[in-house]
Amino acid sequence: MKKMFKMISAAAVVVAAAVALTACSTSESSSTTVSDPWVRVTAPKQMNSAAYMKITVSEDDVLTGASVPSSIAGRAELHETTKPMDDMSMDTSSTEMNDMTGMKQVSSINVPADGGVTLKPGGFHIMIMDLAKPVTEGEEVAVTLTFEKAGKVVVDAVAREG
Numbered sequence: 001m002k003k004m005f006k007m008i009s010a011a012a013v014v015v016a017a018a019v020a021l022t023a024c025s026t027s028e029s030s031s032t033t034v035s036d037p038w039v040r041v042t043a044p045k046q047m048n049s050a051a052y053m054k055i056t057v058s059e060d061d062v063l064t065g066a067s068v069p070s071s072i073a074g075r076a077e078l079h080e081t082t083k084p085m086d087d088m089s090m091d092t093s094s095t096e097m098n099d100m101t102g103m104k105q106v107s108s109i110n111v112p113a114d115g116g117v118t119l120k121p122g123g124f125h126i127m128i129m130d131l132a133k134p135v136t137e138g139e140e141v142a143v144t145l146t147f148e149k150a151g152k153v154v155v156d157a158v159a160r161e162g
């Protein structure tokens with residue numbers, strides 16, 4: 001009877017260790033949080049759109065790339081708007097898309113644990129280029145983000161006007 005109890009407690013220790021390992025890897029993969037991902041609705045002949053979102057991390061990380069399915073667009077690039085737009089809040093539907101000189105491609109975007117980073121009109125954004133078709137209101141676009149530490153994170157960005 002006593003021997004039986006020992007075996008059970010040994011098994012219990014193994015289970016506890018396995019749970020601890022699982023908990024550890026779970027907290028690592030859940031350290032990257034993307035909130036409110038959205039992509040801009042486009043007019044029929046527009047070739048480009050852009051995706052925006054807020055990214056927070058529990059450990060400093062770096063966004064190194066992004067991609068979208070080929071059914072959506074040819075490629076996606078990390079961009080930074082270099083020239084502040086006037087009255088972005090008034091009408092954001094065309095200014096950023098039309099002013100191609102006001103932005104540049106960047107190789108990476110730092111995501112600090114303190115505050116994270118917000119991709120937004122007039123700042124960093126994920127440029128979605130060579131659209132296969134117009135982006136329509138309410139459509140969900142799967143954007144795959146690649147992070148230095150977190151690896152690939154897929155988010156469904158919902159299309160809206162801005």
Ligand SMILES: [Cu+2]
Pocket residue numbers: 050079080103104125126127
């Ligand atoms: Cu851009």
